[in-house]
Amino acid sequence: EAGVVQSPRYKIIEKKQPVAFWCNPISGHNTLYWYRQNLGQGPELLIRYENEEAVDDSQLPKDRFSAERLKGVDSTLKIQPAELGDSAVYLCASSQGGGNQPQHFGDGTRLSIL
Amino acid sequence: QKEVEQDPGPLSVPEGAIVSLNCTYSNSAFQYFMWYRQYSRKGPELLMYTYSSGNKEDGRFTAQVDKSSKYISLFIRDSQPSDSATYLCAMSAANAGNMLTFGGGTRLMVKP
Numbered sequence: 001e002a003g004v005v006q007s008p009r010y011k012i013i014e015k016k017q018p019v020a021f022w023c024n025p026i027s028g029h030n031t032l033y034w035y036r037q038n039l040g041q042g043p044e045l046l047i048r049y050e051n052e053e054a055v056d057d058s059q060l061p062k063d064r065f066s067a068e069r070l071k072g073v074d075s076t077l078k079i080q081p082a083e084l085g086d087s088a089v090y091l092c093a094s095s096q097g098g099g100n101q102p103q104h105f106g107d108g109t110r111l112s113i114l
Numbered sequence: 115q116k117e118v119e120q121d122p123g124p125l126s127v128p129e130g131a132i133v134s135l136n137c138t139y140s141n142s143a144f145q146y147f148m149w150y151r152q153y154s155r156k157g158p159e160l161l162m163y164t165y166s167s168g169n170k171e172d173g174r175f176t177a178q179v180d181k182s183s184k185y186i187s188l189f190i191r192d193s194q195p196s197d198s199a200t201y202l203c204a205m206s207a208a209n210a211g212n213m214l215t216f217g218g219g220t221r222l223m224v225k226p
Contacts, residue, residue: 004157006157031212040122040218040219041216041218041219042118042120042202042204042216042217042218042219043158043202043214043216044216045213045214048211048212048213055211056211056213091157091158095212099212100145100146100165100206100208100212101212102148102160102163103160103212103214104160105150105157105158105159105160106157107155107156107157108156108157110155
């Protein structure tokens with residue numbers, strides 16, 4: 001079974017530039033999560049999707065962050081414009097169904113803002 | 115104070131040692147408890163998943179949950195250099211949309 005696939009693995013941009021991350025969840029997993037992990041800390045949830053619907057985006061900084069999950073499979077997370085404090089690893093996870101199903105993570109996109 | 119506390123380490127042990135990793139938490143609503151292993155520049159990998167109190171064993175790994183003390187542990191027997199990684203505890207409450215709250219991780223180094 002293929003795992004969660006994320007791209008790109010690394011991204012370096014200048015502040016105020018836009019950036020986008022892509023995630024392909026495990027086949028059959030209808031719940032998708034985006035997390036941000038700062039250095040030396042655990043991941044923190046940004047947004048959760050059930051199929052195409054964003055059901056929890058309370059932690060997403062909506063002034064500059066946006067996300068979409070068209071057709072309930074792949075998802076894209078965008079930042080525009082990026083700020084220095086956005087440097088972090090952006091992780092995507094998926095789980096099968098709702099409830100308290102185990103979440104499986106991709107390897108993340110490491111974002112550096114110059 | 116964070117909801118989930120975890121000693122950041124690093125914890126350095128010789129190969130073959132028994133390793134004990136721990137987390138404390140403050141939210142009594144947490145009922146699902148997980149341990150993830152994260153290698154450098156990789157995503158978290160699910161190791162153990164337990165519900166409520168008790169023990170769960172999987173190979174060299176044993177997870178323990180003590181809800182009365184709000185304390186969870188992960189034991190690694192016969193530790194190997196390949197176990198060197200950061201270990202993250204995570205937990206969630208029932209009917210909370212599967213929202214995970216993570217500890218900050220403990221870095222483990224197993225020396226040959």
